[in-house]
Amino acid sequence: QVQLVQSGTEVKKPGASVKVSCKASGYTFRNYDINWVRQATGQGLEWMGWMNPKSGYSGSAEKFEGRLTMTRDTSTSTAYMELSGLRAEDTAIYYCARTHGDFDHWGQGTLVTVSS
């Protein structure tokens, strides 16, 4: 069955970077985009960006441009999301999601806390 397993909780200081992994299994990793979505406390779901695992091409929401990097390792079927220049308002749960039109399978989420 399709599974996306994300890395564990992170605590970072303001200005630092965080890299979250998303390991896919149960399907051909290269055939489906991976999108990243986050939810800050008390807020709704916010789309961050997408990556095509076959080409490595990616794109991000305007508010994250310059701070968000999405990469992949096709040998391990793992996608990565790195967010730099962290600030308190980046404290959120970050999700990866397989994209087949819409988002049909999701990772379990990774809590990232930004605090001095």
Place this chain on the structure above:
Amino acid sequence: DTQLTQSPSSLSASVGDRVSITCRASQGIRNDLAWYQHRPGKAPKRLIFGASSLQSGVPSRFSGSGSETEFTLTISSLQAEDSATYYCLQHYNYPPPTFGQGTKVEIK
């Protein structure tokens, strides 16, 4: 970008009630819309795709309807376990996809 406006932002209903949530798109999106249930501490769960197709394993009390600019998620008989926040997502203009603001459903 296509904007999605969900209403209401929250609702409170009793077990057994029929509940409807609306999602309006700022432009026509055919039927490229999905509905998700999101419980605290859990990953979002797809309920409906293609505006009206029920995800395998999802109870039949959930249904979706609509096309182009107006969509509805209906829970025919609300259950206690349906307490969650519900989101619509459009992928017609992908990227970027866009989410509605969410509707919090509480059980009286």
